Amino acid sequence: MKINSERRGVRLLSAVLAAVLAAALLIMAPAPGNHASAKNAQVKKYEDQISDLEKNRKALQEKIAGIKDKANETAEYKQNLDALIYAMSQKISMSQELVEELETRIEETKASIAEKETAIEETFEKFQERMRMSYEEGSVSYLSVLLGSDSVSDFLSRVDRVNSMLEYDKTMMDQYKTEKESLEQERANLEESIVLQKNTLEEIEKDKAENEKLAEQAASYYDSLKADEAAYQKQYADAKAAEDKLDQELTQYLKNLQKQQQQQAPKQSSGAGANTNSGTPQTTASGEFMWPLPVGKGYISCYYGDKDPNGAPHYAIDIPVAHGTPIYASNDGTVLKAESHSSYGYYVLIDHGNGRSTLYAHCSSLAAVAGQTVSKGQVIGYVGSTGFSTANHLHFEFRINGTRTNPLDYVKKGV
Numbered sequence: 001m002k003i004n005s006e007r008r009g010v011r012l013l014s015a016v017l018a019a020v021l022a023a024a025l026l027i028m029a030p031a032p033g034n035h036a037s038a039k040n041a042q043v044k045k046y047e048d049q050i051s052d053l054e055k056n057r058k059a060l061q062e063k064i065a066g067i068k069d070k071a072n073e074t075a076e077y078k079q080n081l082d083a084l085i086y087a088m089s090q091k092i093s094m095s096q097e098l099v100e101e102l103e104t105r106i107e108e109t110k111a112s113i114a115e116k117e118t119a120i121e122e123t124f125e126k127f128q129e130r131m132r133m134s135y136e137e138g139s140v141s142y143l144s145v146l147l148g149s150d151s152v153s154d155f156l157s158r159v160d161r162v163n164s165m166l167e168y169d170k171t172m173m174d175q176y177k178t179e180k181e182s183l184e185q186e187r188a189n190l191e192e193s194i195v196l197q198k199n200t201l202e203e204i205e206k207d208k209a210e211n212e213k214l215a216e217q218a219a220s221y222y223d224s225l226k227a228d229e230a231a232y233q234k235q236y237a238d239a240k241a242a243e244d245k246l247d248q249e250l251t252q253y254l255k256n257l258q259k260q261q262q263q264q265a266p267k268q269s270s271g272a273g274a275n276t277n278s279g280t281p282q283t284t285a286s287g288e289f290m291w292p293l294p295v296g297k298g299y300i301s302c303y304y305g306d307k308d309p310n311g312a313p314h315y316a317i318d319i320p321v322a323h324g325t326p327i328y329a330s331n332d333g334t335v336l337k338a339e340s341h342s343s344y345g346y347y348v349l350i351d352h353g354n355g356r357s358t359l360y361a362h363c364s365s366l367a368a369v370a371g372q373t374v375s376k377g378q379v380i381g382y383v384g385s386t387g388f389s390t391a392n393h394l395h396f397e398f399r400i401n402g403t404r405t406n407p408l409d410y411v412k413k414g415v
């Protein structure tokens with residue numbers, strides 16, 4: 001970029017030197033024929049350089065717009081990923097809570113199973129005790145309980161009692177066993193659930209990791225797009241600055257040229273016609289309309305009746321000339337409008353009487369105000385590219401009773 005702007009600088013310098021040289025030659029040897037061609041070559045050189053820079057700048061503008069679109073898309077994509085990742089994090093913490101809960105329940109079930117086991121063991125020990133007691137000699141046994149009966153009915157009731165005690169122990173043990181079995185079943189179910197839950201958790205975590213990777217890639221792509229954008233913006237600013245500088249130089253060059261021509265005017269004037277005297281506003285009879293720009297500048301890029309770049313019919317003529325070139329009132333009149341408009345940009349509308357009016361659009365600045373009386377050839381504004389315009393040019397309309405008509409039917413072509 002440095003090298004480019006230096007090269008530009010050199011180019012500018014050579015352009016300026018050429019201009020000075022041309023001016024010197026003009027002063028030393030005033031030859032009208034050479035005069036025009038030397039001037040045109042130099043102006044054309046400027047205009048070509050400006051137009052190249054402009055093209056370059058437009059291309060950069062498009063690139064920047066493209067990059068901006070991409071960056072926006074990427075940011076949106078990343079936002080969606082972030083939302084997804086957030087939802088996954090929520091899911092993960094829910095799933096983790098579930099796993100913890102299952103683990104607690106498993107621990108609880110394990111404790112219950114241990115309790116049942118203890119109960120079973122205790123009951124079994126009691127049962128064994130009772131059984132042992134019933135067969136042990138010399139101690140208070142079931143047998144002695146039975147033999148201590150003093151009647152048959154007493155004996156039978158004692159047998160029943162012993163039996164029911166044994167039966168009770170057995171029933172209790174069975175019940176504990178059943179309860180323990182159901183607890184074990186529950187624990188097995190919980191273990192199964194926890195395995196499933198852990199699998200789910202693992203899958204979500206894997207998904208989340210993948211999305212995080214994508215989000216990271218999107219973020220670094222976004223950063224690189226932004227860096228590209230910044231680099232192109234810088235190039236754009238450089239191109240614009242170079243273009244503005246050339247514009248200024250060209251304007252200055254044209255001014256100098258005009259001054260020289262004014263000095264030479266007496267030698268040149270041969271009455272060849274008002275509009276051939278380049279650069280100088282005409283002040284001949286007000287019946288005729290004059291070319292609204294310094295004569296010999298630019299060309300007509302779009303005629304009356306042509307399609308404009310958007311395909312719409314064009315009811316004016318477009319004359320591309322350098323930024324800042326003075327615009328002349330085509331005839332005496334009263335300024336009706338001197339203001340800004342969304343498509344005309346800065347423009348001036350002059351009423352010339354007898355239903356005739358002229359309009360000058362896309363000015364960079366205005367030198368007239370509404371209501372002002374202007375005379376033919378008076379500077380009313382300067383060429384620019386304001387409003388709906390892509391390059392410096394004058395959009396010139398000629399109106400009869402408000403209807404736009406071909407300006408070249410009324411104004412002698414001065415390009």
Ligand SMILES: [Zn+2]
Pocket residue numbers: 302314316317318394395396
């Ligand atoms: Zn136009």
